[in-house]
Amino acid sequence: MEIKRNPWISIADLLSSVVLVVLLLFIMAAIGPKYSQEVQRNLIMQRFDSDLSDYESSGQLRVYVDKSILEFTSVTFDQGSAILNKNTKTLVKDIATNLKKTMDEHPRMEVLIEGHTDPAKVKSVSNVGGYYADNIQLSSLRAANVRKDLLKHMGNEYAKRMGVAGYGETRLRDTKNPYSAENRRIEIRILWEGQKNVGQK
Numbered sequence: 001m002e003i004k005r006n007p008w009i010s011i012a013d014l015l016s017s018v019v020l021v022v023l024l025l026f027i028m029a030a031i032g033p034k035y036s037q038e039v040q041r042n043l044i045m046q047r048f049d050s051d052l053s054d055y056e057s058s059g060q061l062r063v064y065v066d067k068s069i070l071e072f073t074s075v076t077f078d079q080g081s082a083i084l085n086k087n088t089k090t091l092v093k094d095i096a097t098n099l100k101k102t103m104d105e106h107p108r109m110e111v112l113i114e115g116h117t118d119p120a121k122v123k124s125v126s127n128v129g130g131y132y133a134d135n136i137q138l139s140s141l142r143a144a145n146v147r148k149d150l151l152k153h154m155g156n157e158y159a160k161r162m163g164v165a166g167y168g169e170t171r172l173r174d175t176k177n178p179y180s181a182e183n184r185r186i187e188i189r190i191l192w193e194g195q196k197n198v199g200q201k
Contacts, residue, residue: 044102045190069187069189070190082145110163111189113147113150114143115140115186116173117139117184121135136167138168173185
């Protein structure tokens with residue numbers, strides 16, 4: 001006796017395969033760009049680490065490849081001042097050169113410049129590199145001044161891709177010595193277009 005095959009079983013199998021393929025393509029489309037961005041950003045940070053190694057050796061800069069952060073570790077600002085010290089001018093210029101080259105290669109790359117202060121209280125409205133009345137304003141002003149110096153070397157066409165943020169004394173690097181110059185710092189964070197800054201608490 002001849003067994004007749006049900007044609008609908010084959011069609012159901014075919015539809016299941018199509019759905020599975022579409023699902024796999026969707027997953028790859030969702031994960032692929034993020035993975036690609038992480039790989040590119042890692043390569044970018046490794047190049048920064050190599051190109052700026054002299055500043056790392058001298059203790060002026062730390063490159064956190066895993067966090068995508070360039071951190072000024074020198075005495076970047078005097079206490080209560082938003083004016084960059086002279087010993088950071090060359091560093092800013094060399095970072096600008098590297099950022100310009102990298103941002104040209106990666107059109108979706110963006111930069112967030114974060115300012116930080118020690119916990120010394122601002123007693124009155126001051127004007128040292130700009131007006132500020134508290135540490136949040138002072139840290140924002142520091143970040144804005146670094147941005148201004150970077151754009152002076154890079155060109156204003158990069159302005160829309162460079163943001164600033166000020167955190168005051170809320171993210172101390174040296175908690176044992178809160179008034180340490182290390183807490184008066186700038187962090188340059190590498191982001192991708194549309195990426196939210198989660199920050200480091």
